[in-house]
Amino acid sequence: MAAGLSTIGFDADDTLWQNEQFFRFTEQEFAKILEDHGDPDAISARLLEAERRNLGHYGFGVKGFTLSMIETAIEVTDGQAPASVIGRILEIGRSLMNHPMETLPGAAETLEALAGDYRIVLITKGDLFHQEKKLAQSGLGDFFDAIEIVSDKKPHTYRTLFDRHGNGPERAMMVGNSLKSDVLPALEAGSWGVHVPHPLTWALEHADAPSENQRFREIETLAELPELVDLIAQA
Incomplete structure (x- = not known):
């Protein structure tokens, strides 16, 4: 001893x-969903800031990450994110919960x-x-x-x-x-x-x-x- x-x-x-690689893949999918509202690097930067703000509220993990994606989508669309976009974000969040x-x-x-x-x-x-x-x-x-x-x-x-x-x-x-x-x-x-x-x-x-x-x-x-x-x- x-x-x-x-x-x-x-x-x-x-x-x-492994964990982070699945978050990175999901982040890339998120940026594609919002590609009409900014380039991938800008979308990722906005998401990171949302995650930083929300840690004290939601803590660590997929659920907080998913809520931060939804918040970011609302922000970058000036509050006009359609239900289909929110639904797609929820879908990729569920997929992240079920990664291999x-x-x-x-x-x-x-x-x-x-x-x-x-x-x-x-x-x-x-x-x-x-x-x-x-x-x-x-x-x-x-x-x-x-x-x-x-x-x-x-x-x-x-x-x-x-x-x-x-x-x-x-x-x-x-x-x-x-x-x-x-x-x-x-x-x-x-x-x-x-x-x-x-x-x-x-x-x-x-x-x-x-x-x-x-x-x-x-x-x-x-x-x-x-x-x-x-x-x-x-x-």
Whole structure:
């Protein structure tokens, strides 16, 4: 067991399974629906601003994204978006809720390698129904000692969860693709933070790497995590 490490938290979307690529495809479809009202880049920029405004109201996930698409459609059409456009947006939103499950390489093997020695906790944000559905389809559920679907990820979130499911944040590690949500707040809580970059990361999750923090690590793939944990144990 690594240097007193007792608990390892894992993000879900774009850490254990693909997610952002489906949002990007849906965004492209949305821009096509509104192609008479602006070029795709302008439509996407308006949508991103709507998402930013609405996070505090709707939270993360497909439902908030769909509502932001509807709001953007109303804005760019000056309130003249026909029912057929709203109906099409609802249709692509439902399709996004039903996208196929695709686990990332090394996810199952990494969880299996670590599950015997550590408490493994899934810590993900988003829509409760959708995240539960994706977890069930992934086939990874049996590896986790606990599942936590949260509204947001802040330092107090990690302190609370690592107290609940382990021996406090100082003896915990958080692994994920988002520096902003998975790494920085976990480090601030006193945990290890391991960044596993994904080629597609939502613009609102971007942040600078905390390279000066002694508990920050970055790996290219999840398959490298067991070796990293072993190296920390030997330090």
